[in-house]
Amino acid sequence: MSKAFPFAAIVGQDEMKTALLIAATDPSVGGVMVFGDRGTGKSTAVRALAALLPQIKVVKGCRFNCDPASPAADCLDGCGAVKGRKKLVAVEVPVPVVDLPLGATEDRVVGALDLERALTRGEKAFEPGLLARAHRGFLYIDEVNLLEDHLVDLLLDVAVSRENIVEREGLSVRHPAKFVLVGSGNPEEGELRPQLLDRFGLSVEVRTPQKLADRVEVLRRCDAFERDPVNFMKTWAPKSSETRDLVAAARGRVGAVSVPDAALEMMSNLCVAVSADGLRGELTLMRAARAAAALADDTIVGVPHIRAVAPLALRHRLRRNPLDQTDSGARITRAMDEVLVS
Amino acid sequence: MSAAARVPERFAERSAGTAAWVAGLEAAALLAIDPVGLGGAMLRGGPGLARDCWLAALTARLAAGVPVRRMPAMIDDDRLLGGLDLAATLTAGRPVIQSGLLAATDGGVLVMPSAERISAGLAARIAGAMDRGEVILERDGAARRLPSRFAIVALDESVGDSEAVPLALEDRVAFLIDLTNADPRGAVTAPVRSLAPVRARLAKMKPLDAKAVEALVHTAEAFGVPSLHSVYLAMRAASVIAAQAGRVTVKDEDIAAAARLVLAPRATRLPAEQEPEADEPEAEDETPPDEAGDDDRVSALEDTVLEAVRAAIPDGLLDALQAGKPLRGAQKSAPGGGQMRKSPLRGRPLGSRAGTLKPGTRLSLVDTLRAAAPWQSLRQRETKRAMRVEVRPSDFRIRRFAERREATIIFAVDASGSAAFHRLAEAKGAVELLLAEVYAARTNAALVAFRGAGAELLLPPTRALARARARLAELPGGGGTPLAAGLDAALALALSERSRGRDAMIVLLTDGSANIARDGTGSRVRASAEAQEAATRIGVEGIATVFIDNAPRPRPESRGLAAAMNARYLALPYLDATGVRNAVRASSPQASRGAR
Numbered sequence: 001m002s003k004a005f006p007f008a009a010i011v012g013q014d015e016m017k018t019a020l021l022i023a024a025t026d027p028s029v030g031g032v033m034v035f036g037d038r039g040t041g042k043s044t045a046v047r048a049l050a051a052l053l054p055q056i057k058v059v060k061g062c063r064f065n066c067d068p069a070s071p072a073a074d075c076l077d078g079c080g081a082v083k084g085r086k087k088l089v090a091v092e093v094p095v096p097v098v099d100l101p102l103g104a105t106e107d108r109v110v111g112a113l114d115l116e117r118a119l120t121r122g123e124k125a126f127e128p129g130l131l132a133r134a135h136r137g138f139l140y141i142d143e144v145n146l147l148e149d150h151l152v153d154l155l156l157d158v159a160v161s162r163e164n165i166v167e168r169e170g171l172s173v174r175h176p177a178k179f180v181l182v183g184s185g186n187p188e189e190g191e192l193r194p195q196l197l198d199r200f201g202l203s204v205e206v207r208t209p210q211k212l213a214d215r216v217e218v219l220r221r222c223d224a225f226e227r228d229p230v231n232f233m234k235t236w237a238p239k240s241s242e243t244r245d246l247v248a249a250a251r252g253r254v255g256a257v258s259v260p261d262a263a264l265e266m267m268s269n270l271c272v273a274v275s276a277d278g279l280r281g282e283l284t285l286m287r288a289a290r291a292a293a294a295l296a297d298d299t300i301v302g303v304p305h306i307r308a309v310a311p312l313a314l315r316h317r318l319r320r321n322p323l324d325q326t327d328s329g330a331r332i333t334r335a336m337d338e339v340l341v342s
Numbered sequence: 343m344s345a346a347a348r349v350p351e352r353f354a355e356r357s358a359g360t361a362a363w364v365a366g367l368e369a370a371a372l373l374a375i376d377p378v379g380l381g382g383a384m385l386r387g388g389p390g391l392a393r394d395c396w397l398a399a400l401t402a403r404l405a406a407g408v409p410v411r412r413m414p415a416m417i418d419d420d421r422l423l424g425g426l427d428l429a430a431t432l433t434a435g436r437p438v439i440q441s442g443l444l445a446a447t448d449g450g451v452l453v454m455p456s457a458e459r460i461s462a463g464l465a466a467r468i469a470g471a472m473d474r475g476e477v478i479l480e481r482d483g484a485a486r487r488l489p490s491r492f493a494i495v496a497l498d499e500s501v502g503d504s505e506a507v508p509l510a511l512e513d514r515v516a517f518l519i520d521l522t523n524a525d526p527r528g529a530v531t532a533p534v535r536s537l538a539p540v541r542a543r544l545a546k547m548k549p550l551d552a553k554a555v556e557a558l559v560h561t562a563e564a565f566g567v568p569s570l571h572s573v574y575l576a577m578r579a580a581s582v583i584a585a586q587a588g589r590v591t592v593k594d595e596d597i598a599a600a601a602r603l604v605l606a607p608r609a610t611r612l613p614a615e616q617e618p619e620a621d622e623p624e625a626e627d628e629t630p631p632d633e634a635g636d637d638d639r640v641s642a643l644e645d646t647v648l649e650a651v652r653a654a655i656p657d658g659l660l661d662a663l664q665a666g667k668p669l670r671g672a673q674k675s676a677p678g679g680g681q682m683r684k685s686p687l688r689g690r691p692l693g694s695r696a697g698t699l700k701p702g703t704r705l706s707l708v709d710t711l712r713a714a715a716p717w718q719s720l721r722q723r724e725t726k727r728a729m730r731v732e733v734r735p736s737d738f739r740i741r742r743f744a745e746r747r748e749a750t751i752i753f754a755v756d757a758s759g760s761a762a763f764h765r766l767a768e769a770k771g772a773v774e775l776l777l778a779e780v781y782a783a784r785t786n787a788a789l790v791a792f793r794g795a796g797a798e799l800l801l802p803p804t805r806a807l808a809r810a811r812a813r814l815a816e817l818p819g820g821g822g823t824p825l826a827a828g829l830d831a832a833l834a835l836a837l838s839e840r841s842r843g844r845d846a847m848i849v850l851l852t853d854g855s856a857n858i859a860r861d862g863t864g865s866r867v868r869a870s871a872e873a874q875e876a877a878t879r880i881g882v883e884g885i886a887t888v889f890i891d892n893a894p895r896p897r898p899e900s901r902g903l904a905a906a907m908n909a910r911y912l913a914l915p916y917l918d919a920t921g922v923r924n925a926v927r928a929s930s931p932q933a934s935r936g937a938r
Contacts, residue, residue: 037569043473102467103419104480106696115426115437115483118720130480143466150695168736169717170724186510208570215559216552219574223549 005225007048008239009232010041011218012209018292019202019312020045021243023138023180024053025250026291029284030201031159031181033144033316040206041218042184046097046140049182051240053095054248056136060089063128064175065096065135072176076126096137098130098179100155102146109151110158113169126173131164134179144183144196155181156199201284202309203316205329246295254294259286259301266303266340270310273335274328276317285313303340310336359525366396366524369517369603372582374403375540377451377493379578380516381472384457384496384507387521393497395526396519397453400495402534405541409450413443415459419481422467426482428712437483437716444468444477445488457496457507465508468494472514516575518607544585547592550577554597557643561601561651564613576604594643598650606654613648697740709739749845750786750803751776754832756852756892757793758823766819769851769892776849777810786844788835789813792828794821795862799831803839822864825856826872829880836885847886850909853893854900870899877906888912 010017019032034042059066062077068090071079079088100109111129118124130139139155141147158164164177183200197203209215225232233240267285276282288309289301296305311332318328366385373380385393401410419425424442431438443452444467452468454460460468471477471490479486494515498507512518555577562573580600584592694706696713714737721732753773757766777787787810789801801813829850836846856869880887887909891900896913904911 040570099478101423101478101480102463102470103423105419105425105482107483108480108485112483113717115716119431119716120436122720122723124720124724127483142470146463146466148695169734170736208568212556212559212563215563215570215573216555218570219555219559219577220549220552222574223555223577227549 004047004051005041005044005222006233006236006240007045007052008243009221009225009236010045010048011221012211012214013041013045013206015312016042016045016204016206018308019204020049020052020182021247021250021295022202022288022291022309022312023182024049024247025294026254026287027178027180029287029291029313031183031199033197033200033203034182034184034206035187035203036184036206037186037208040208042206043140043142046138046142046182046184047099049138050094050097052244052247054244054251055092056095057090058093058136060091064132065137067136074174076128076173076175096134098134098137098139100130100139100141100147100151102143104130104151106151106154107168110154110164110166110168111173111175112166113171124170126166126171128175129164131158131177131179132175135175135177137179138182139179140182140184142184143186145185145187152196156196159199197316198278198280200316202288202312204312205315249297250291250294253297253299254291257290257293257299257301259290263289263301263303263306267306267310269339270306270332270335271314273339274314274318274332276314278317281314281317285310288313306340307336357528359523360528362520362522362524363392363395363526363529366392366519366521367399367526367529369519370396370400371403372579372586372603373493373517374400375537375582375586376544376578377404377408378449378491380493380582381575382451382493382495382515383517383519384498384512384515385519385521386498386500387524388499389455389497392521392524392526396521396524397495400451403537404451405537409447410453411443411447411450412453412455415454415456415464417443417464419467422464423477423481424479424484424486424488426484426716428715431716435719439479439482439484439486441479441488442477444471444490444492447492448488448490449492451493451495453495453497455497455499457498457511458500460496460508460511462508462510465510469510469514513569513571516579516604520607540585543588543590544582546590547581547585548590550580550592550597553643554580554592554594557597557647558601558605560644561647562605564648565605565608565651566610567605567608568610572604572608576600579604594646597643598646601647602650602654606651609651612652694739694741696736697738698735699738699740704741706739706741710737713737713739748786748843749847750788750836750839752788752790752803752832752835752839752846752848754790754792754797754828754848754850754852755817756823756825756828756850757791757817757819757821759793759820766817770814770817772851772890773814773849774811777814786839788839789817790828790831790835791817792824792831793819794824795858796824797827797831799835803835803844822858823852823856824858824860824862824869825852825854826860826869826876827858828852829873829876830860833876833880833883833885836880837883840885845886847888848880848907848909849888849890850907851890851892854889854891854897854903855893873903874906877903881906881908884908 007017007020016034016036019034023029023032034046036042056065057068059068059071059077059079062071062075062079064072064075064077064079066072066075066077066079066088068079068088071088073080108129110131112127114123114125114127141155144152158177159179159181162176162178164175166173181200209218221232264286267282267289271282271285285306286301289305292305292309293299293301298305311329314332315328318331369383373383385396387393404410413422420442422442422444424440424445427438427440430440472492472494475489475491477488477490479488494511496507496511496515500506558573558576558580562570562576567573577600580592580596583596583599584590587596694709697703699705710733711731714731714733717734717737718732721734725732753776755766755769755773773789786803786805787801788799788803789810791798791800800817801810804810832848832850836848839846856873857864857866859865859868860872885907887904887907889900889904889907889909889911891904891911891913893900893913900913901911903909
């Protein structure tokens with residue numbers, strides 16, 4: 001497999017990096033959607049995520065990424081049954097970042113009858129799919145707006161229920177599938193259905209860097225990476241481990257971050273001011289602000305944190321006002337200036 | 343070609359054709375050195391001698407054993423990415439996975455005829471494999487990663503602006519070559535030599551320095567080349583050019599040549615006409631002062647590169663740029679463009695997917711049998727029945743088709759007193775002609791009329807031409823002009839059509855003199871303000887609109903209204919039906935395409 005470009009070496013694109021770091025810190029913010037022009041490093045950043053996250057413990061040999069501390073009771077690989085009698089063998093693995101490629105068939109996404117065993121031994125066995133592999137990690141769909149509708153519906157179902165239920169080919173299987181959905185797409189190449197957009201916790205827009213000096217730097221780093229990936233990774237290793245430590249620390253801290261009533265009220269007011277639809281926006285805003293505070297090593301959510309995450313959490317939830325042509329980012333900034341007082 | 347009487351002219355034509363060919367050949371020679379690194383080329387122009395010669399020239403120069411494969415524009419995922427090889431699976435009694443075209447082209451060149459017909463989804467699959475250098479196969483029970491590094495040669499045979507090679511592909515190739523007028527006959531072809539030493543030099547090529555990258559970035563910015571990826575390809579092209587010239591360092595002339603070949607065909611604007619000195623204060627902001635000693639070289643190099651690009655821009659492109667016409671890349675599909683959508687019943691076949699049989703779906707028998715085949719031995723063991731083929735509901739494969747989205751044209755007709763007597767008949771005539779057109783294009787039509795106190799939906803969206811015609815004939819005239827109410831009604835209808843998945847378009851026929859406010863009272867000032875507001879709403883919603891102004895003397899306010907609606911404005915004091923038809927046809931790609 002080709003090496004992933006280091007996250008820390010991505011020039012600019014702070015909004016996208018923030019969103020991904022927040023999702024890594026608190027997966028419950030519920031997914032990130034990255035919109036942007038071609039060649040802005042969308043997929044590079046997402047694929048770099050795996051190297052950024054602290055490793056997780058899984059039961060050795062379990063195809064469903066069971067946590068040794070609390071394996072699924074009805075795990076098909078028997079993790080649940082083993083509990084009590086003998087200890088499960090745990091191994092540390094990188095957090096799964098699973099690519100869902102366009103053209104994937106449904107049987108590979110949800111899992112299906114194991115063809116090999118069915119044909120050679122006439123056995124009926126379940127072969128887990130990408131959803132099982134992404135459990136406790138990330139599921140990444142590049143060009144999500146071009147994915148087949150029936151797969152999109154299926155993913156949405158599972159992302160919400162956090163469980164994959166397979167009823168096909170005479171099999172009846174269920175297994176946990178908790179993952180952070182990360183999508184990227186180019187709006188020019190097809191609209192994303194609004195109900196899908198709403199399911200993503202955060203939404204960011206990436207553009208080609210505006211400063212020419214940044215563009216030069218982007219190109220030079222790409223060139224250096226392409227020429228000698230090993231050396232490039234080595235050069236960036238200290239920065240990468242810095243980011244990794246930051247995420248690990250933030251994960252530890254996020255539970256202890258408190259959200260004062262004043263902050264909650266400001267967030268509610270902000271949602272009202274921009275008429276963001278639904279409660280989901282408010283909840284995401286709160287969680288994202290908490291993660292932002294944890295990343296900044298603050299213990300209390302304050303105005304700077306809200307300010308940093310509000311565009312990410314609300315941009316894609318605004319109801320359009322037909323007489324207001326300002327773009328959603330500007331509307332949120334305007335509302336923040338009115339509502340947020342420190 | 344005409345007789346030899348006009349020798350000079352013919353000679354000129356011939357040399358222009360030769361020049362175009364030589365330019366194309368230059369790119370082919372570079373591409374052959376490092377196909378994977380340069381991503382490939384897009385060739386414009388129909389099939390013919392030039393194209394065949396170009397492909398032959400490329401193939402002749404490629405290293406031995408490099409695969410060159412052709413890809414049909416309608417290829418399905420099984421063939422493209424890979425999947426279960428059914429015949430082999432059944433024979434072997436175990437799953438046999440067949441790799442697809444992308445994996446088979448690893449290290450080589452993928453030629454795509456009729457590349458303008460490639461769908462966005464197919465383009466994204468190919469582009470994804472190019473970016474990753476591998477195909478991620480997650481199909482038919484198989485999960486594999488297959489190396490797949492290749493270049494594409496997209497043969498663009500598009501005619502007119504309605505079709506184009508997907509931008510995702512255009513963005514990933516270094517060279518955009520126009521062979522439309524190229525003529526290989528007059529050119530002297532050098533014998534093809536082995537490129538192995540050139541490739542060896544390329545492998546040892548020193549990286550471009552910051553100044554070189556800066557010059558390319560600035561040039562791309564000056565000519566409005568949107569994607570950074572194009573600049574990256576120009577960097578690689580510069581290295582290849584240097585290797586071709588027998589060097590292992592990239593010189594300024596290589597940078598200029600790369601910019602000419604890669605960036606010039608993508609120009610979307612010309613650099614602002616200003617002296618290079620005027621640029622410098624800005625440049626100083628971005629370059630750290632300690633590098634000031636090199637500034638002379640930077641600006642000199644930048645000038646060289648800019649000049650090279652400017653000289654390489656083809657004539658037609660230059661004219662278009664100077665006229666400020668938006669070019670490729672700036673294009674956006676207009677509403678009413680009839681986007682493709684999936685349909686279970688009609689349209690272009692899109693393959694099949696698993697599903698249940700219910701009314702309104704069609705079973706794809708072959709695909710269903712394919713799905714059932716691998717499980718036969720297992721099933722027969724299970725049921726202990728010796729059936730020929732055992733098909734279960736989970737095998738059902740339902741056909742799908744791509745269908746063009748339906749569209750609705752909403753006629754909003756001013757039937758007020760000011761418009762009535764001399765104009766209404768003409769308006770009716772025009773609308774009637776349009777209706778015939780609409781019918782041919784399988785579009786729906788709706789009719790909103792406004793007069794007196796308010797607007798009325800005379801005809802809900804329908805394809806019943808006769809009904810539409812009858813309602814139109816009955817349309818009475820007279821009274822004030824409640825323009826805002828008319829626009830509101832048209833917009834409401836357009837939005838409701840849009841929510842039903844149809845593209846809506848408004849054709850507004852009025853003299854624009856609003857004099858009845860929304861509440862039905864007569865106030866010219868308030869009526870105008872309200873009309874302006876209603877027009878803005880239509881503009882914001884992005885509904886395609888044609889404003890046909892039939893006032894005897896068109897007034898400036900009408901233009902303002904049209905601008906607010908983002909409408910195509912047409913002053914037709916003598917409403918002739920043909921003029922109206924042409925205007926509407928020009929604004930609605932749907933109508934013209936459907937009628938073809």
